[in-house]
Amino acid sequence: MLERVERLCAGTLDAKSLRERVLAEVRRAVPFDAQVWVLTDPVTRVGTSPLADVPGLSWPDLPDLIRWRYLAESTRWTTVMDAGASVRFLHETDGTWHDPAIVDVATVVFHDRFGCWAWLDLWRTTPFASAERALLDSFVRPVTEGLRRAQARTFLPGSMTPHDGPSVLVLGPDLHVRQQTSAAVETLHRLNPPDDPIPAIPAAAYNVAAALVSASMPAWSRVHLGGGRWATLRASRLSEGGDLAVSIETCTPAERLEVFALAHGLSGREREVLAELCTGADTRQLARTFVLSEHTVNDHVKAILAKTGSATRGVLLSRIAGTG
DSSP states (O other), rough: HHHHHHHTTTOOOOOOOOHHHHHHHHHSSSSEEEEEEEEOTTTTTOOOEEEEEEETTOOGGGHHHHHHHHHOOGGGGHHHOOOOOOOEEESSSSSOOOSTTTOOEEEEEETHHHHHHEEEEEEESSSOOOOHHOOOOOOHHHHHHHHHHHTTTTTTOOOOOSSSEEEEEEEEEOOOOOEEHHHHHHHHHHOTTTTSOSEEEEEHHHHHHHHHHHSOOEEEEEEEETTEEEEEEEEESTTTSSOOOEEEOOOOEEEEHHHHHHHOOHHHHHHHHHHHHTTOOHHHHHHHHHHHHHHHHHHHHHHHHHTTOSSSHHHHHHHHHTOO
């Protein structure tokens, strides 16, 4: 299984296709009855783009499931990650599952030194065995790298699409929709994958709201819309314990820059140099800012161009900004 997974992750599949192909390989070695695999904002760790196959789950039930998943602290992916692990079984915790028919759940977290890129829940009506943990652990590293590189490939020049006006959803404490602005309708269509049926509200909006309800992580995330377009979702309370507002807007250049740099695996110094490049600084200005020789600055820039697959500084900056 591992060799096949590594080949898939070394290719150029997008994040959705990669998850679908990897799941088919995993199922051969570790059977499961249902699954939810969610991409995350690498910094906030809030879910963005789910890929799920849960028999019997209807769309109206989704807000309740997502809210519950963020509140289930003992099995939450952030808890697993903060413990320095990548795989945890439900039966190892004191937690219970949303569906009483599910006996065990394997939670797999895909994270590296550049951030958290996704988490996967495998649901099963029988317990997972220790040997299956080893199998799941073995594919975490290549899949993490594959998903990170897939996100890196989403940054294309000339793809910025500004929203026409504020897009705001108002959700109740149970995450069910109360109202939305007129601009939200078109924006919500953009948030849903173009090859999927268009539901009323994308799961990404429920995820940021659930993050706010759980108070377990920052209540915002950056979501890839397709092509090189990214949106930022933020949740805030309209009143203490009351309704929640979720805003949807085009990612700022700074927000795009952070994901771009992390997804391409840039070092800390390379990220600093890149941030200054985005302000329009030239080699001489960079050398003064970082108290480095111009030769060293050019070495950093060459490394950035190589890691990001950008032919020139202009191409690099247009990919970050989504312009050009």
